[in-house]
Amino acid sequence: MTAKNRAAFMTGLNEMEIRELPMPAAKEGQVVVKLEYVGICGSDVHYFEHGRIGDFIVEGDFILGHECAGTVVEVGRGVTLRAGDRVALEPGATCGRCEFCVTGRYNLCPDVEFLATPPYHGCFQNYIAFPAHLAFKLPNNISTKEGALIEPLAVGLEAASVGNVTLGSSVVILGSGCIGLMSLLASKASGASNVTVVDVIPKRLEKAKELGATRVINAAEVDSTEAILTATEGKGADVVMETAGSTRAAQQTPFVVKRGGTIVLVGMGPDDVIPFNFAKLMGQVAGVKTIFRYKNQYPKAIKAVSSGSIDVSGIVTNEFAFDDIAEAFRVNIENKKEVVKIVIKI
Ligand SMILES: [Zn+2]
Ligand SMILES: [Zn+2]
Known part of the structure; x- marks a missing residue:
């Protein structure tokens, strides 16, 4: 593949820099997704401004972003999704074995690896390898911009x-x-x-x-x-x-x-x-x-948007190109009264 993977790193408080990263590859059970839209969440802004949320502390250069959707470009072994499928990613990979996971309350899993919650990098990048069971296929009538809003x-x-x-x-x-x-x-x-x-x-x-x-x-x-x-x-x-x-x-x-x-x-x-x-x-x-995050809501959210019972398209107030992501964060911080939701077109 000749494509480039670029990622936006938070390099310090209120500092961001886009750098090239190696292309990820899909391991067994994973997909590689070319991300198309990623929303800026209040938590991303908080990490960017303060470097921490409670006990979660950003150490070293860090990729923010957890509200995302894009297109599958590569699948690992044992995956039923196919290249070309458009998906929204549920950002928390849980252990699947603890008492919370096995009773369906996986949002309480103590071992969750959640995008953009330190030490796990987020998805302000072109490509990401991710567990296929957390990649939810979007029906044709949902855009990947709407797909990035499935998380909130x-x-x-x-x-x-x-x-x-x-x-x-x-x-x-x-x-x-x-x-x-x-x-x-x-x-x-x-x-x-x-x-x-x-x-x-x-x-x-x-x-x-x-x-x-x-x-x-x-x-x-x-x-x-x-x-x-x-x-x-x-x-x-x-x-x-x-x-x-x-x-x-x-x-x-x-x-x-x-x-x-x-x-x-x-x-x-x-x-x-x-x-x-x-x-x-x-x-x-x-x-x-x-509440803490959510559990079992992605399928419902996608069906509700697809059927028209929920219209999320009015939520986005600003859109920025990936190269302007530092500016997007600045606008978000300086215009808290005007901005409801910024999405980045990756
Ligand atoms: Zn969020
Ligand atoms: Zn668990």
Whole structure:
């Protein structure tokens, strides 16, 4: 093969450089995928700016990126996919043997190798060798740009499923970034009749409205707790999702959840300790759930997009060429109020 494999390395805080790498080869059970679109996730930006997320520390030059799709160019032994198949990659390779893996909760596997979570490199590169069972074939009516959005959509679907969003549910989503919007799309597709989205950035609220939110509330302008209660006849919502990683929003959840309802904490915030009113929670007889990534959501996400029950095409706000990836990160960091999702065309 004469093709070149180039990868974008984070070489320090806020520094990125494209370098050539050897072409990968498909081992048994693997495919080599020519990547076409890779999304920039909040976690990529966080590593780029701060060099770590919790205990995961970037050491040495590091490739970011885990939201990706492309075309299979080579298959290893024992693989049923074929060259030319377009696929979205589920970024976490798990052990398959631990108690979590064997009970279907593989997102809890302690030995997962997840793209762009140190020490495992990510996929801001032209070609990657990857386990074939994590390469999900995209139907003809899904582009690889949409394919790169299957990963954040899987998070939204996980939030809706853990929150038991069902036909007729009322849902409040705190935070209208990419994951908040994906949670909105997932909630609507799961049958929610009423979805309220709360944020402080007007542009993001506009986006939520455009993507089907029943109501949006700007928490910088009004008392959002009061507004949510007014909108729900004083009862609160069946399901409240915190997607912003905001301590204040997490604290707000028991005040806006309906009695017997469910709170889902999705966003990871900067604070280790969140003062939380458990008395209020108990008064509401509500449950609190948390999620970590997702499990078994890729097939559902792909079918939902293919059938038209979820349209992710409105999520992307900016697109950059691979050569401009450093600029894309800069734009993402400097324009947090304008950018919802940047994808890189690899
Ligand atoms: Zn992500
Ligand atoms: Zn495992």
